[in-house]
Amino acid sequence: MDLELPGLHGSLGSPVIESMNFLNEVAQQYPDALSFAAGRPYEGFFDIGAVHRYLDRFVAHVRAGAGGDEARVRRTLLQYGRTKGIIHDLVAKNLRIDEGIEADPESIVVTVGCQEALFLTLRALRRTERDAVLAVIPCYVGLSGAAELADLPVLPVANSADGIDLDDLVRTVERAKADGLRPRALYVVPDFANPSGISMPRDTRERLLALAEEHGFLLLEDNPYGLFHGTAGRPPALKALDSARQVVYLGSYAKTGLPGARIGFVVADQPVTGAGPESGGRQSLADQLAKIKSMLTVNTPPLAQAVLGGKLLTHDCDLRAANTREAQVYRDNLRHVLDGLAEHFPPGSSPEVTWNAPTGGFFVVLTLPFAADDALLALSARKHKVLWTPLHHFYGDGAARRQIRLSFSQLTPDEIREGLHRLAAFIGELSAHHP
Amino acid sequence: MDLELPGLHGSLGSPVIESMNFLNEVAQQYPDALSFAAGRPYEGFFDIGAVHRYLDRFVAHVRAGAGGDEARVRRTLLQYGRTKGIIHDLVAKNLRIDEGIEADPESIVVTVGCQEALFLTLRALRRTERDAVLAVIPCYVGLSGAAELADLPVLPVANSADGIDLDDLVRTVERAKADGLRPRALYVVPDFANPSGISMPRDTRERLLALAEEHGFLLLEDNPYGLFHGTAGRPPALKALDSARQVVYLGSYAKTGLPGARIGFVVADQPVTGAGPESGGRQSLADQLAKIKSMLTVNTPPLAQAVLGGKLLTHDCDLRAANTREAQVYRDNLRHVLDGLAEHFPPGSSPEVTWNAPTGGFFVVLTLPFAADDALLALSARKHKVLWTPLHHFYGDGAARRQIRLSFSQLTPDEIREGLHRLAAFIGELSAHHP
Structure with missing residues (x-):
């Protein structure tokens, strides 16, 4: 028996579900990319004996x-x-x-x-x-x-x-x-x-x-x-x-x-x-x-x-x-991200990249000089081996925006350093094409 | 802030949800009754070490x-x-x-x-x-x-x-x-x-x-x-x-x-x-x-x-x-229920009680000479200390029927024997009132 998607529940055709799928699957598609995409907890202290x-x-x-x-x-x-x-x-x-x-x-x-x-x-x-x-x-x-x-x-x-x-x-x-x-x-x-x-x-x-x-x-x-x-x-x-x-x-x-x-x-x-x-x-x-x-x-x-x-x-x-160690990891990672961004994108430099400065949590939002859609993410993943999340997925309307989310909860300091290096290279290349 | 039930999702006012609640809670209300009500698996082989x-x-x-x-x-x-x-x-x-x-x-x-x-x-x-x-x-x-x-x-x-x-x-x-x-x-x-x-x-x-x-x-x-x-x-x-x-x-x-x-x-x-x-x-x-x-x-x-x-x-x-022992328990229990019913309600006797004879599973359905509703179940639980399930809960319309479900998966042979004894006493008493 064949079924047709338009005959199934409306949620299955919504942009939301496409976004959820996209966000779940993008890391699997590019396993060798460094990922600022997943908002998952740090795995370094996982212990099956516990x-x-x-x-x-x-x-x-x-x-x-x-x-x-x-x-x-x-x-x-x-x-x-x-x-x-x-x-x-x-x-x-x-x-x-x-x-x-x-x-x-x-x-x-x-x-x-x-x-x-x-x-x-x-x-x-x-x-x-x-x-x-x-x-x-x-x-x-x-x-x-x-x-x-x-x-x-x-x-x-x-x-x-x-x-x-x-x-x-x-x-x-x-x-x-x-x-x-x-x-x-x-x-x-x-x-x-x-x-x-x-x-x-x-x-x-x-x-x-x-x-x-x-x-x-x-x-x-x-x-x-x-x-x-x-x-x-x-x-x-x-x-x-x-x-x-x-x-x-x-x-x-x-x-x-x-x-x-x-x-x-x-x-x-x-x-x-x-x-x-x-x-x-x-x-x-x-x-x-x-x-x-x-x-x-x-x-x-x-x-x-x-x-x-x-x-x-x-x-x-x-x-x-119970989360003293984890909280320290997230605090340190946040500092590494903010410090690294300040190093790569000093005030007044070009391309102009800005970001917010949360005092905790898992996420920082960057504003870029160009609209960042899923096609650009694919390019970033393939060519520069770095993943991030286009912010449009959190608006539910599919319209690309100039903002991206960086998640830093699952990375080591070295991965953050290398990931920001790759991200800066991607942004530099793209800005050269979107002056 | 106060909420009103008629302003919440329609399922919350349905007879189905009342039935589910009733079936979940009746055993807790009468903890000292023997229960033919719950369709739960046998617990005798539970093992936390496993x-x-x-x-x-x-x-x-x-x-x-x-x-x-x-x-x-x-x-x-x-x-x-x-x-x-x-x-x-x-x-x-x-x-x-x-x-x-x-x-x-x-x-x-x-x-x-x-x-x-x-x-x-x-x-x-x-x-x-x-x-x-x-x-x-x-x-x-x-x-x-x-x-x-x-x-x-x-x-x-x-x-x-x-x-x-x-x-x-x-x-x-x-x-x-x-x-x-x-x-x-x-x-x-x-x-x-x-x-x-x-x-x-x-x-x-x-x-x-x-x-x-x-x-x-x-x-x-x-x-x-x-x-x-x-x-x-x-x-x-x-x-x-x-x-x-x-x-x-x-x-x-x-x-x-x-x-x-x-x-x-x-x-x-x-x-x-x-x-x-x-x-x-x-x-x-x-x-x-x-x-x-x-x-x-x-x-x-x-x-x-x-x-x-x-x-x-x-x-x-x-x-x-893996379920050899459990299957044997359920088979034996089914036999005990069918044998016990035949003993308590021989053909041609009064009150007339009939039942089906499944060849497996957890359930037998009895047909009684009177309609069995939740009020009668409460009486059976309180006075005769035996629980069963009025079949009307599986019709979703709230109308009492002359059938009840007996579940035997969680009981021992002694509990089945004693439970059927109590059930027969209840049915006998009720039939005297519903000639």
Whole structure:
């Protein structure tokens, strides 16, 4: 039986999915190129022995709570499990320690990576074709992808040096409402955003919370990079400042825990009314997300939760302390990138190349004298053996822009030095052709 | 911020989600009742030590293929991974050995349980509000749930002693088309269906394949119980007879592998045309499902795949051999249930209770002299301390029926004996009130 793509779900023909594929596959196409493209965590400290130790640590923890009931220990790890997860209490403790967030463990749903948390939330918020989600553009493709899959349009909000243009946010919300739409939520990465690297100052966060309450939309806070800040620290997470339950907090352990466990979570403590008499008519948004999860993945693999839970237990749920070495690698790499760029492209020189200077995270954005599209990336990869990410992939419209993203999380200092050398050669050659 | 249930996704208010919740929670509400309700695998052979051994076995396998590249070994288990999975070749070998199915490993997507495979497939097949999926009713609630979540209506097809009423299938398809609908696929569990326990004879399978080709719909074959057949064996899987690529095969390792790993998969070898020039305009349905997966869960936890992969390797991918003990437990339990029912309800006695006699699987269906709803189940649990599943949950309409499902996979022979004793007391008491 033959199928035709135009007869399948609309997301499969979207530019977003093409971008996700492109970003996933480009490194495989050019295995001998140095890659500033992948936003993956550093692999230098990966240790398979630790997986066994984490598993044992979690088993001991479950055993301590099971009062000698070994069948219960085995069941917890090896049988179908609780829909909301089995490490929710450890996640709550970790949020208190790392982020100063007080979360009721019952308001947490443990998910298959942050991506599932995103989809659960967007699917729950999409009732009719009038519903929409707001996002600061350029935006992480995972948000655009989950929104496509949930049939939820993304309303773009302009960026600024503070991570969002709040005036544009208000205009966008008011225009959407005038058009009969319901903007349900705004997706933001307040710390070291992907792809921009920008962080929101504290007063922007406070104004954003006030605007969300005033205009009646949720804030979807995604925070994969917050722990990897510079010596100056960072402002509190939105959720730590959230007195009116405006914030749904989307968590990822891919960068701070173990990417191979694929454990994420969502904190959704918003009350939901009208949930039927048997629940007293009142449940939380987390309860609704759990219902959707029961139709989507049933539960997050208990064995994967156990390994991640063992890592949390091993470090007393303090992932800031657990990531001391990794945080140092990312800080050093950021410095190497900024120093190297300053060396290759001194002020006033030609070609004119500028960049932003995040104080943490995985990403720096360069502005070039020419529009950088996928064809130029292919040229850069083939001829100069260096990969980067055209920023247009984070706009979802396919129009090439003069900006590129450099990711430096997976490289060594030598690779960064050599990679920037190659990048400068590519930019020099291209600028000669685009005077 | 308060949310209202009627403003959230429609699936959250559906009877299906209420049924899933009810079925998940009823056992927790009555922990001291004997349960014929849960369709979970037997726990008597669970072994946490095996998890460590399976992990080591898979690591050795990856190492053997990595030519001394230890960084690659660590990356395979601990980093973000391939969207379609890392054990696809082992799954293909397992399908050849256990089911006689020849599947190209590239046509396989490894998923977070069979439930994610179901959702990926239904989401892909849902283009517009005209699309629909067919299902034999009574039907596994996971199908109904995934369809709700994909905004895809389920068109019911009547059951029969052969697992489907083929005349009703044709009538339903023709009526749907006349109504402007597009029936994209029929969901079936050909072996020991949940909840009915019924299996399709070989000639029904062959006629079903011919009808699917004639009327242009896919067959979604779900096969969690096929390995647990009686001494008479079973007919080939639909996918093993599928010469025209009509069948999308949905696989689960929850019963034959490790439920706690949550590993399932889908074989989707259908060609998809119109996929863009860079792919030669031709991909498989599996490629499309992988794209949707990249927006949903990114990839199935490599650590969970590794544990399941280690189990497959340990048994040379022969799960029939690996499950000799489990299969014997299920066969013995089925016999205990059928013998016990014959003892409690001999022919011609009152109250009149009848049941079907599957030759394998996890389920038997009883027909009672009264309609069995959730209130009666609560009474049975509270007063007689025995749980079962009202069959109405598998119809999705909330209307009580005179049938109940008994699941016997998780019980010991003593528990079955005592459970049937309690069930007979409950039925006796109720029949006295419903003469």
